[in-house]
Amino acid sequence: MSELPFYQASGDEIDLFEHAHRNRLPVLIKGPTGAGKTRFVAYMAAKLGLPLHTVACHDDLTAADLVGRHLIGDGETYWSDGPLTRAVREGGICYLDEVVEARKDTTVVIHPLADHRRTLPIDRNGEVLQAPDDFMLVVSYNPGYQNFLKGMKPSTRQRFLALRFDFPDAAREESILVGETRCDAFVAKRLVDLGRSLRALKDVDLEEVASTRLLIYAALLIRDGMDPVVACRAALIEALTDDREVAAALEEVVLATFGK
Amino acid sequence: MEEWIGARWDRWVTQAARRDHPHAAVELKDIEKTLGVFFRALGGDAGLRVVAAADCAHGARRRLLQRIAGIGMRTAHAALDREILRLPPRLAVLPTPDLNRDLYLWLAALAARTDPERSRSPQHWIAVNQQATLRALQTHPGLLARYRRLVLALLNERIAPDRLPEDEAAQERAIRQALLVPGSVAALPAPKRGKVRTVQPVPLWLMPAPIAPDAAARAPTPNEREGAPSQEQQAPNKRYQAERVEMPSHDSPMILPFRAESLLSWAEFVKVNRATDDDPNPDAGRAAISLDRLMLAGDDDTGQQAASKVRLDLDLPPAAEDDLALGPGILLPEWDWRRQRLKPDYCRVQPMAARQAEPCPLPERLRRSAQRLKSQFAALAPARRWLKGQPDGIEPDIDACVRIAADRRAGRSLAGTSAYLDRRPADRDLACLVLADLSLSTDAHANDEQRVIDVIRDSLMLFGDALTATGDRFAFYGFSSLRRSFVRFHEIKPFDRPFDAMTRGRIAALKPGYYTRLGAAVRRTVQLLEPQPSPRRLLLVLSDGKPHDTDLYEGRYGIEDTRHALAEARNAGIKPFFVTIDREAAAYLPHMCGPNGFVIMRKPEELLTRLPQLYAQLTDR
Numbered sequence: 001m002s003e004l005p006f007y008q009a010s011g012d013e014i015d016l017f018e019h020a021h022r023n024r025l026p027v028l029i030k031g032p033t034g035a036g037k038t039r040f041v042a043y044m045a046a047k048l049g050l051p052l053h054t055v056a057c058h059d060d061l062t063a064a065d066l067v068g069r070h071l072i073g074d075g076e077t078y079w080s081d082g083p084l085t086r087a088v089r090e091g092g093i094c095y096l097d098e099v100v101e102a103r104k105d106t107t108v109v110i111h112p113l114a115d116h117r118r119t120l121p122i123d124r125n126g127e128v129l130q131a132p133d134d135f136m137l138v139v140s141y142n143p144g145y146q147n148f149l150k151g152m153k154p155s156t157r158q159r160f161l162a163l164r165f166d167f168p169d170a171a172r173e174e175s176i177l178v179g180e181t182r183c184d185a186f187v188a189k190r191l192v193d194l195g196r197s198l199r200a201l202k203d204v205d206l207e208e209v210a211s212t213r214l215l216i217y218a219a220l221l222i223r224d225g226m227d228p229v230v231a232c233r234a235a236l237i238e239a240l241t242d243d244r245e246v247a248a249a250l251e252e253v254v255l256a257t258f259g260k
Numbered sequence: 261m262e263e264w265i266g267a268r269w270d271r272w273v274t275q276a277a278r279r280d281h282p283h284a285a286v287e288l289k290d291i292e293k294t295l296g297v298f299f300r301a302l303g304g305d306a307g308l309r310v311v312a313a314a315d316c317a318h319g320a321r322r323r324l325l326q327r328i329a330g331i332g333m334r335t336a337h338a339a340l341d342r343e344i345l346r347l348p349p350r351l352a353v354l355p356t357p358d359l360n361r362d363l364y365l366w367l368a369a370l371a372a373r374t375d376p377e378r379s380r381s382p383q384h385w386i387a388v389n390q391q392a393t394l395r396a397l398q399t400h401p402g403l404l405a406r407y408r409r410l411v412l413a414l415l416n417e418r419i420a421p422d423r424l425p426e427d428e429a430a431q432e433r434a435i436r437q438a439l440l441v442p443g444s445v446a447a448l449p450a451p452k453r454g455k456v457r458t459v460q461p462v463p464l465w466l467m468p469a470p471i472a473p474d475a476a477a478r479a480p481t482p483n484e485r486e487g488a489p490s491q492e493q494q495a496p497n498k499r500y501q502a503e504r505v506e507m508p509s510h511d512s513p514m515i516l517p518f519r520a521e522s523l524l525s526w527a528e529f530v531k532v533n534r535a536t537d538d539d540p541n542p543d544a545g546r547a548a549i550s551l552d553r554l555m556l557a558g559d560d561d562t563g564q565q566a567a568s569k570v571r572l573d574l575d576l577p578p579a580a581e582d583d584l585a586l587g588p589g590i591l592l593p594e595w596d597w598r599r600q601r602l603k604p605d606y607c608r609v610q611p612m613a614a615r616q617a618e619p620c621p622l623p624e625r626l627r628r629s630a631q632r633l634k635s636q637f638a639a640l641a642p643a644r645r646w647l648k649g650q651p652d653g654i655e656p657d658i659d660a661c662v663r664i665a666a667d668r669r670a671g672r673s674l675a676g677t678s679a680y681l682d683r684r685p686a687d688r689d690l691a692c693l694v695l696a697d698l699s700l701s702t703d704a705h706a707n708d709e710q711r712v713i714d715v716i717r718d719s720l721m722l723f724g725d726a727l728t729a730t731g732d733r734f735a736f737y738g739f740s741s742l743r744r745s746f747v748r749f750h751e752i753k754p755f756d757r758p759f760d761a762m763t764r765g766r767i768a769a770l771k772p773g774y775y776t777r778l779g780a781a782v783r784r785t786v787q788l789l790e791p792q793p794s795p796r797r798l799l800l801v802l803s804d805g806k807p808h809d810t811d812l813y814e815g816r817y818g819i820e821d822t823r824h825a826l827a828e829a830r831n832a833g834i835k836p837f838f839v840t841i842d843r844e845a846a847a848y849l850p851h852m853c854g855p856n857g858f859v860i861m862r863k864p865e866e867l868l869t870r871l872p873q874l875y876a877q878l879t880d881r
Contacts, residue, residue, distance in 0.1 A: 070666035077669040124672060193399065197301040203854050204306045205297045249297030252365055256302065259402035 007036070007043035008176050010168050017044045020161050026114040026137040028157065031165025034211020036176075037140045040165070041095045050134060051092035053083045057102035063109050066096075067122055079125055084109065088120045091134040099139040100152050107156055113137055114159035167212055170196065180216050183223040191215050191222075194232065194257045198240065198250065205246050210236050228258040270329075277329035285352035286360040288312055293846060295368045299345065302400060304372035307597070307816055309847040313337055313346035321419065321428060321460065337467035338367045342376050343816045353463050354413045362406050363463060369396045369403055374466055386438060386448055389465040393442040410464060411439045418460055431459045439464065586611040586751065592783045594744065597820035607780040609747040614769035619761035622725065626718060630725050633872050637726040646681050653680030690879055691755065691792040692727065693785050696720065696738040696770075697803040698750065703772040704804075706864035712804050712841065713772045715864040719802070719871050720752070720767045724759040726872055732879070733794060736763075737785060738770055741777035743811050748774065749784055755792065778807035779821035782836070786829045798878060799829055799836040802867070806848060823852045837878060839871065 017040075020027050029037045038054070045052035055066065068082035087094035096102070096110075112119045118131040139160065141152065168176060170192050177188040198210040214236055221231035232254040237247050288295075292310060300306050315334040336348035347367055351360040374392040378384060397404050415436060421429035430449040438445035439462070448459065461467070589608035596603055622630055647653075649660045660679040702713040710718075720736055727734045736752035750770065753763045782801070789797045807818030829836045838849060838858035849858045859874060861867060 064663075069663060070670045070672075072662065072666045072669070077666045079670065124667060125670070190401075197303070197400075200303060200306075201297065201301055204300060204850050205855055207855050245293040246297050249294040249301070252294065252298045253301040253400075254402075255406075256298075256365075256369060256400040256402045259405050 004046045005039060005043050006176075006179050007039055008168070008172060008179060010036075010165075010172060013040065013163055013165075014044070014047070016161070016163065018048070021048055021134075021136050024118065024133060024136070026139070026160045028160035028162045029138065029140040029165060030143050030162065031140075032167070032211065033142055033208070034213030035165045035167055036212060037165050038095075038097060041093065041138055041140075045093045048093075050136070051087075051090060052095060053087040053092060054095045054097060055083045056097045057099050057106075059101050059103070061102040061106065063103075063105045064124075066102075066106055067109055067120070067124070070124065084113075085120060085122065085129065088113070088129045088131045088135055091132045093136045093138055096137075096139040098141055100141045107153065110137070110139075110156065111159065114156075167195075167199065167209075173212060173215070176212060177215060177219045181219040181223055183219040187219060187222050187228070190228070190257050191219055191232075194236070194254060197253050197257070198236065205249075206240055208240065210240060214239055229254055232258070273325070273329040277323070277325035280352040281355045281360075282352055284355055284357045284360055285350050286357055286364060288347055288349045288351075288364070291361065291364055295347070295364055296847070296850065298365060299368040299372050302369050302372035302396070304345070304368070306851050307820060308340075308343065308345050309816075310345050310347060310368075311844075311847060312349035313339060321424065323419065335461050335463075337461060338371070338463075338465070339467050340371045340374055340376050345371050348463075351463070353417060354410070355417075359410065359413050363410055366403070366407060366410055366464065367466070369400065370464075371466060372396070373399070385465070385468045386435070387446060389462075390438050390442040390445065392466070397442070414439070414462075414464055428459070435459060435462060582615070583612040583748070583750065584615045586613055589746075590784065590787075592780050594779060595821040595824035597817060597824075602824075607744040607747055607777065609749050609780055609784045611749050611751055613751045614766050617762070617765035617769040620765040620768045621761060622721060622764065623718075626722055629868065630722055633722055633726040634729045636872065637729040637876075645683070647684055648681060649678045650680045650682040651678045653682030655681045657681045689794045690796045690798065691733040691735075691789060691794040692798040692800060692875070692879070693735045693737065693755075693789050694720070694723065694800045694802065695781060695785050696736070696752075697776055697778075697801075697805070698738040698740045698748075698770055698772055699774055699776040699805070699808075700740075700772050701776075701805050706841075710865070711772075712864050713770065715867055716802060717767050717770055719867045721764055722868060723871055723875070724753065724763065724767075727875075728759050733792065734759075735788065736767070737781075737788075739777075739781035739784075740772070740774040741780065741809050742774045743809060744777065744780070744813070747777050747780045747784075749781060755788075775809040775813075776803070776805060776807055776818075777809045777813055778803070778818065779825040782822060782825040782829060786825070786832050786834060789829075789834050790832050796879070797834045799834050800871075800875070800878075801836065801838050802871075803838065803840045803842065804864075805840075805842045806845075819848050819852050826853060826857070835878070837874075839867070839874065841867070 017027060021044075029040070031037050041054075042052060055061075064082070066082045066084040068080050068085045070077045071080050081089065084094055099106075099110075109120060112121060113131060114137055118135070120129040120131065121127075122129065167173065173192045173195070174185070174188045177183060177191060178185055192215065195210045195212075195215045198206070202209045218228075218231050218235035221235060222228050229251075233251060237250045237254065241247050241250065288310075289312075296310050299308075299310065313336040315336045336350075337346070338348060339346045345368075347364065351363055354360050354363060370389070370392050373395040374388065378388050393407070397407060418432070418436075421432040421436070424432055427449070434445050434448055589610045591605040592607045592609055593602040593604045594606040595601075648657050650657070657679050664677065664679055696716050698713070698716075702711065702716060704712055706712045706715050724734075724736065733755055734753070735755045738750040738752055739748060741747040750766075752766045752770070753759055757763065778801075782799070785799055789799060806814075807822045808814050809818070813821070826836045836853070836857065838853045839861065840849065840858065841861045841864045843860070843862070845858070845860050849860070852858075859870070861870060
């Protein structure tokens with residue numbers, strides 16, 4: 001197993017995840033983009049020594065994509081496991097990112113896996129797989145893009161333990177920036193202040209706020225010797241808005257933070 | 261000749277005496293939006309509006325030439341209260357445009373760090389400003405260089421202390437000290453006794469705000485009608501320093517309770533019996549511009565109020581003439597932002613329909629546009645799309661064929677047979693409700709021929725025709741209000757009726773009147789849209805101004821209530837979108853509607869062309 005990825009806990013989520021794993025319970029992680037959901041799962045997989053199977057769900061993802069399908073080979077056909085089936089066979093964590101984006105028929109395979117049955121029926125070849133003890137199902141979604149068509153059904157939600165992720169507080173976010181990018185503590189503080197300023201604009205001038213991930217991008221550029229204002233323009237401002245006037249105002253905020 | 265020389269002299273001396281830098285001027289309206297975002301990002305209250313401040317006399321010493329030219333007495337101060345951030349409409353105090361722009365940004369940053377309650381106190385303004393400066397520089401250290409530049413530039417523009425009398429010089433030195441080293445001056449040295457001169461204005465600071473007219477504390481005055489802008493309302497739309505004063509009462513009608521010789525200026529508040537004086541004073545607007553403070557008094561409980569009550573009752577048509585009330589009213593809550601809670605069953609929304617609406621064909625002048633729009637909208641309507649995995653269709657579905665073939669070979673003989681692609685009209689399943697503002701302000705003229713209400717009527721007629729061509733489900737409603745107990749909600753076209761001559765008749769019968777209680781109307785439309793089966797539901801609000809009613813529903817209260825109602829709509833899965841022709845709207849719409857939730861039309865006539873465009877954009881995936 002390679003070394004642990006960098007992850008800074010914000011509460012008791014590591015503990016809870018370990019308990020869930022011991023008790024073979026599935027976990028739902030919700031939170032805004034760039035708040036560390038995926039990193040957390042990668043960290044936990046490494047910590048528990050489990051292989052991680054990640055599936056980024058999209059709106060054309062069907063149950064067959066998760067479970068597997070018959071492929072035509074040279075004069076014969078063979079069965080190819082989907083990522084979910086592979087995870088169930090091999091054990092490990094299967095992480096369905098942005099699960100609400102997937103098609104409705106995926107719930108058919110998720111439901112029996114997520115409750116006490118822990119089975120995966122594969123109707124195409126009649127198999128019913130029993131999940132091993134170290135198999136764990138983790139799903140995530142972003143309540144921010146709450147799409148009323150695609151909200152999670154209560155029958156699905158209630159099969160999972162739920163964890164809420166949010167942007168960390170200032171001190172923790174600074175240490176994440178330093179830990180992740182090895183940037184100057186002073187730069188980290190400025191960037192975090194800037195991020196918090198921009199988060200105040202949510203739902204008024206901006207649809208999405210500056211995530212920790214974007215701050216990390218900016219920190220990487222600055223550590224690499226880029227001018228902070230230019231780095232923030234590329235990593236934050238243009239990533240957050242297309243409106244020229246809002247961008248001009250955000251640039252002023254950057255200047256007010258880093259100076260001119 | 262004399263006049264000519266006078267005019268020349270005036271122009272010359274004014275030019276020579278001007279201390280500002282007109283070539284370097286920056287207008288507030290050019291950077292308003294940037295300032296708003298900047299202010300909010302630095303921690304300013306998102307509910308505050310940025311408005312232009314009115315000029316007021318500062319009473320400070322002027323230079324000799326300025327005194328000769330008779331200018332420089334008045335200036336617009338930046339000020340902050342709980343609802344409004346006032347900024348000068350134009351800044352030209354500093355010698356370059358960059359510096360003046362920086363000054364605007366600095367004022368926004370300072371305001372974001374100022375507690376509006378404390379900044380109102382005239383005794384502490386110097387201390388409050390220094391503290392706010394320190395806070396702003398501490399949280400946003402990048403401002404420091406800019407602040408230094410501004411201070412140095414400003415000190416150059418001020419009258420130096422050694423050219424002032426002793427006490428004023430001491431004050432000026434204190435201000436310079438406070439600007440250079442914020443936090444170092446606790447209070448201004450007192451001026452000599454009996455002296456009225458104040459210190460020179462400090463454009464870098466917020467001046468103590470006047471007492472805000474407190475919307476909640478004020479008794480509703482029924483005859484403050486929302487009217488079509490008449491002459492006096494065309495004065496520059498600035499915020500005056502206003503204060504509420506008690507209506508002086510006097511019991512002995514024969515005695516004038518003031519000394520006549522004190523009746524010299526417009527600023528004095530005098531109760532004059534003007535019950536018979538119906539015409540608005542044409543000079544009132546000009547007088548208001550020259551005033552520093554407006555004093556507003558509520559009516560007392562003597563005869564005058566009765567008079568206004570009668571007028572109000574005349575305003576409401578008798579029940580037999582008025583539009584038809586449909587059923588009993590519907591009780592709806594209202595959001596009180598001060599208490600942060602919903603007041604249940606607070607408003608009564610009364611559905612109504614026009615009483616005498618004659619069926620009406622499409623007016624001749626709109627025929628052409630209607631034809632054009634119809635063909636445009638027909639293109640919007642049901643695009644056909646490919647459906648995969650159909651049991652029958654016009655082309656094979658290769659994906660499905662491969663999958664089925666593979667399954668069969670693998671021995672799954674029961675594999676499906678749906679292996680065709682078919683083209684079907686995509687179900688563009690969409691419900692759209694248009695809510696039109698019918699308050700009295702729509703009676704104002706949009707251009708030489710049409711009033712705003714005419715433009716709204718025309719756009720509804722065209723829009724209805726065009727929507728029929730798309731096959732989308734839609735409904736039209738209009739609203740106005742007369743306090744919370746009577747929100748008039750006009751039914752024009754419900755979802756389940758076709759758009760026909762009868763509907764057009766109802767549109768033609770729309771009359772402007774009353775006020776804009778927007779929150780209640782939005783809540784009612786949410787109730788109407790919610791049961792619609794379509795997965796996509798759109799609420800389009802056509803409005804011409806801020807939420808406003810005669811009770812406490814105005815200013816921030818109305819905006820916050822509407823914002824809350826719009827959030828409720830979003831939670832119900834409805835996409836609200838605001839179309840407004842209020843030019844001042846940029847100040848409050850981002851807070852009220854959120855990003856991408858509104859569009860501002862510069863001219864009402866644009867509605868006709870832009871509305872269909874907008875609809876196409878909003879409903880196109």
